[in-house]
Amino acid sequence: MSHPHPELGAPPKLPRNGLRVVALGGLGEVGRNMAVLEHRGKLLVIDCGVLFPEEHQPGVDVILPDFTFIRDRLQDIVGIVLTHGHEDHIGAVPYLLRERGDIPVYGSRLTLGLLTAKLKEHRIKPVTNQVKEGDRRSVGPFDCEFIAVNHSIPDGLAVAVRTAAGLVLHTGDFKMDQFPLDDRLTDLRAFARLGDEGVDLFMVDSTNAEVPGFTTAERDLTPAIQTVFRTAPGRVVVSSFASHVHRIQQVIDAAYEHKRKVAFVGRSMVRNMGIASELGYLKVPRGLVVDAKELDNLPANKVTLVCTGSQGEPMAALSRMANRDHQIRIGEGDTVLLASSLIPGNENAVSRVINGLTRWGAKVVHQGNAKVHVSGHASAGELVYCYNLIKPRNVMPVHGEWRHLRANADLAISTGMDPARVPVVDDGVVVDLVDGKATVTGKVRAGYVYVSGGTVGDVTEELLRDRVTLSQQGTVTVVAIVDTQTGSLAEPPDFVARGLGTDEAMFEGAIPAIEKVLSGAAKDGIGDPAELEQRIGKAVSQWAARKHRRNPLVIPVVIEA
Structure with missing residues (x-):
């Protein structure tokens, strides 16, 4: 079951009827998600994201996957498949496309919209292929079918990859919310159909594997958000991920009901919400959203600000407000709503922001004192449901720290899986699917690559x-x-x-x-x-x-x- 594998060397040559899976990120960490599938001499990349630095990595902007394994084989890459638009799944795409700009990129409408805007800042014009649930695309020797899943961002997709070596089902980040805000359910009928066909390798989101039961529905947060808007005497400042369209929609609905104007603050928030609105994923009543400069002319109890910084990022808008380093001055009567979950490792930074905001007189509402956020990931009950529904031949937990990966593996084994067919591995460990069995065969380089300022890889x-x-x-x-x-x-x-x-x-x-x-x-x-x-x-x-x-x-x- 468990494979730390310090003794592993380079993997052997892959048999022609085999499929190789190498995660260059996302195993043993929350972020930097990137899996490379190899079959018949060609490579398919699933997701290509970044990891955000912790306090012991000062001066680092983001952390990339190590492309060493694929750098000498860039011409063999037939495509990049993106499961959804979060930074930890798309943020490193610009850096890969710098090395070969014509790699075809496959993703849903919103995912490609967010990516294209990001690539424009890097002056890269990608070769994009828009897909939706139910679509199938031949990408080199890989036959990719896209399946609807819900997550904390619209337009999430799982991908089923058919090859001569077998069928791989990669969930991406997903949960099984039965009352999603956009009425787009995770397609369990497609999961069952694939299970009947025979899933040879099930690559499963592990982030919430330690959490019992089922993840709370997004709609269950509405009362807590409404309470904030109903009771706030002054301005409401909402901090969220710049890609969390569902949460921002709830905030917009509450602001409209309570006759408050809304302004987006922060470059990424303004950009992403503009894209989401333009593509129809964010429904904004006419005249509700205004420029932040116009808020000075409105009473405080008619103002809502939506900004970034829910993880305590030093340069984000909310952190700068807490440090009195922003044009928006937090004061008595303001209510700050942190509408995002706490990413492990960010506890101290978030605590500093909460203390700073409280010092200036704001009331801070967060996950610790109100029901203002739910996870975007499947809890243990949902994962077990999927194992029983699909009955895969092999399971490879992905997307999570070591404790999450192990917990997910234990869930699979509890449903009757053979522990020998549930490899729990680190980044860079090679898993080969040959004759229907997944086994560990070697290890490749998969270290951290740091981006600091304009340099990539210079920080050691x-x-x-x-x-x-x-x-x-x-x-x-x-x-x-x-x-x-x-x-x-x-x-x-x-x-x-x-x-x-x-x-x-x-x-x-x-x-x-x-x-x-x-x-x-x-x-x-x-x-x-x-x-x-x-x-x-x-x-x-x-x-x-x-x-x-x-x-x-x-x-x-x-x-x-």
């Missing part, structure tokens, strides 16, 4: 560790004038400390340690300044840890006497 793990050390432990620069022939100091070294909160004179105690390593280097015949800097840096670091229990970033500079 070592650089991130240095950034974290700088932020937590400070830095000390050691300038030493050295006679490289004798290994002696020409004069006492200078120490320049930052972020340590101590007297720089404290480092004078490190001078004997520096003299010792210089003497040792001279005896070894080492006079290269770069090598001496490395030794000095290590000596000062060890001395600071031993004497002061501090681990500053040490920057040694050697000047030859």
Whole structure:
């Protein structure tokens, strides 16, 4: 069942009648979803998303899948299939299309609308193929059938991929809401039909596998949202994902009922809601939405603001409001509604935003104190229902952290699945479907690729560790004038400390340690300044840890006497 596989090497050549599945993201993490299917020399990519950085990754904008596995085979890619329009499923597409711009992209109308707007910012004109539920497309040796699923964004699709090696059903992100706001149900009849045909590999969303029962219906949130609008004495500020069209529709309906004008704040929110409205996925009464500048002329109890920042992102509108770094000033009488679930790892950032908003006098309504959000993912009861309905021959849990993947695997096994046919694997682990059985056969590179500013891949793990050390432990620069022939100091070294909160004179105690390593280097015949800097840096670091229990970033500079 479980396959950490540290011993795995490169996978063998794939048999002609086999299908290879390699997840380059989305396994062991919530985000960066990307699966590559290989059959008869061709590659099909399902989703290509980003992961958002955590606090221990300062200066990183987003994290991409590692394309190394497919980089030498870009011409073999016959298509990119997108299950829905969330960033963790489409956000890395621009970076893949930078490497080969004519890869055909398949997706629903809203998904392609959101993607095309994103690609325009990257100055990429994609080759798009719009599909809808019930459609079938031949994409190289892959026969793709698209199936309606509901999620927290409209137009979600599962994809059934038929090959000579067998049938793969990939759910994408999905749930089984029986009362969806857009009346678009997950097509369980199609799932059952595919089950009768024979699903050889079922790739299943694991995000909510630990949650018992069934996910709450979106419509059940309406009373809590209505309460906010009915009781708020001043402005209502709603923060949500910029792609959460269903939630924004509920907010718009409530604002219209309570005679409030609505303004969208934040570039991505304005862009995405404009696309959703233009394509007919967001129903906006005429005259309801106005420019944010017009709100100054309205009474506070007639104003609704919809913005980004529900995850505490530093540069998002809500975080800037909390920090008093935004033109919109939060104050007494304002009610802030956080209408999104909390992504694991963002707890501290969100808590800081809530505290900041509360400090300025706002009432903050969030998932912890009101029923204002439901998940977009199937809970355990829904997953078990699907296993019993489809009866797949093999199951590969996807989309989730390790605890989610394991919980999903346990659910599959509880319905009678053979544990040997339920591989739980990391990013980069190769699963081959041959003669109806899925087995682990190797591993490929699938590390993090960091985007920082305008650069892709220049930020390394070592650089991130240095950034974290700088932020937590400070830095000390050691300038030493050295006679490289004798290994002696020409004069006492200078120490320049930052972020340590101590007297720089404290480092004078490190001078004997520096003299010792210089003497040792001279005896070894080492006079290269770069090598001496490395030794000095290590000596000062060890001395600071031993004497002061501090681990500053040490920057040694050697000047030859």
